[in-house]
Structure formats: C-alpha cells, structure tokens
Amino acid sequence: MAREIQVTFDCADPAAVSAFWAEALGYELQAPPAGFDSWDQALEAMGVPPERRNDASAVVAPDGKGPRLFFQKVPEGKTVKNRVHLDVRAAPGLQGDERMAALEAEAERLRAHGAKRIHRHEPAPPMAFGHIVMADIEGNEFCLD
Known part of the structure; x- marks a missing residue:
C-alpha cells in the first residue's frame, strides 16, 4: 500500500x-x-x-x-547544505534552449518573491538536461528542473 x-x-x-x-x-x-x-x-x-x-x-x-x-x-538557523531538497518541475518535457528559457523565467519569478539564485547547470545530454539551483527565503536549496 x-x-x-x-x-x-x-x-x-x-x-x-x-x-x-x-x-x-x-x-x-x-x-x-x-x-x-x-x-x-x-x-x-x-x-x-x-x-x-x-x-x-x-x-x-x-x-x-x-x-x-x-x-x-526551530531555534537554530540553517548551517549546511540540505540532504533532501525539492525539485520544482518548471520545464517538464522541454529540452535545450526552450527548457533553459522556461527555467530562467521561473527563476526570475521566484526571485521576485525572495528566492536566491545559486547556480545554473547547463544541459549535458544524454543524462543531464540542465537545471537551476535556487534557495528559498531562509536558504533551503531547491532545484528548478
């Protein structure tokens, strides 16, 4: 179950x-x-x-x-990288420039709400389609995928 x-x-x-x-x-x-x-x-x-x-x-x-x-x-602040994080599926099914443009648009939208951009990972087919690492308003990492 x-x-x-x-x-x-x-x-x-x-x-x-x-x-x-x-x-x-x-x-x-x-x-x-x-x-x-x-x-x-x-x-x-x-x-x-x-x-x-x-x-x-x-x-x-x-x-x-x-x-x-x-x-x-909780009383303590965040001190190290997350061991578990959310992947926000902002460009499912998209590839290449179209995918990265959709991820960039979502990154900008979330920055306007307090997110911080950490790093862009370029596409490296066939295994990596590209993603952007972000952090929420308290520094919790997540990926735009």
Whole structure:
C-alpha cells in the first residue's frame, strides 16, 4: 500500500516560508479547522498565546494531489547544505534552449518573491538536461528542473 507523505521544513518564520512555497508551487495555505474563519481565531480558541501562533504553518495542493508541506519553527538557523531538497518541475518535457528559457523565467519569478539564485547547470545530454539551483527565503536549496 502506497503511503501519503508530508514534507517538513525546519525554519525561523513558518508563515513567511509557507507563503513563499505556496507561491512557488501554486499551493494554498491549509484552511483552518471547521467552524473558524481564520487560523488566528482557531489558535485563540485553542488557547495558543499570540507569541506562539507562528510556530507552524502548512500549505496544500488546491486539488489535494500533492504532498502537504509543513513548516515548523526551530531555534537554530540553517548551517549546511540540505540532504533532501525539492525539485520544482518548471520545464517538464522541454529540452535545450526552450527548457533553459522556461527555467530562467521561473527563476526570475521566484526571485521576485525572495528566492536566491545559486547556480545554473547547463544541459549535458544524454543524462543531464540542465537545471537551476535556487534557495528559498531562509536558504533551503531547491532545484528548478
């Protein structure tokens, strides 16, 4: 039986990092529990003090088909390269100049939302079609593929 997965990010500012990834992936902030118009209302009712209301956040695919991304506040900052990272499929099926142009356009769009460009890897057929390494607003690496 295949299992559903959730991808969890350790971060300093869950609300900001979740907003970035929602924009990057076309996801949306997970809706608050039934009966609440906002997360602030729900957290208030649960007795969560205001200073703890940015301890976690989650985004979900609007069609429910992608994994849930969960963002949890941790006290330490990022210090080394990620061992696991997301590949954002920004140019599936494209090759050569057309592929790299699509990746460059997505890189620029995400830079406008706070991403940092790290390195462009040129196509080297037959095994490598080219990709761009980026980092989100807290330095978590991901690839535009």
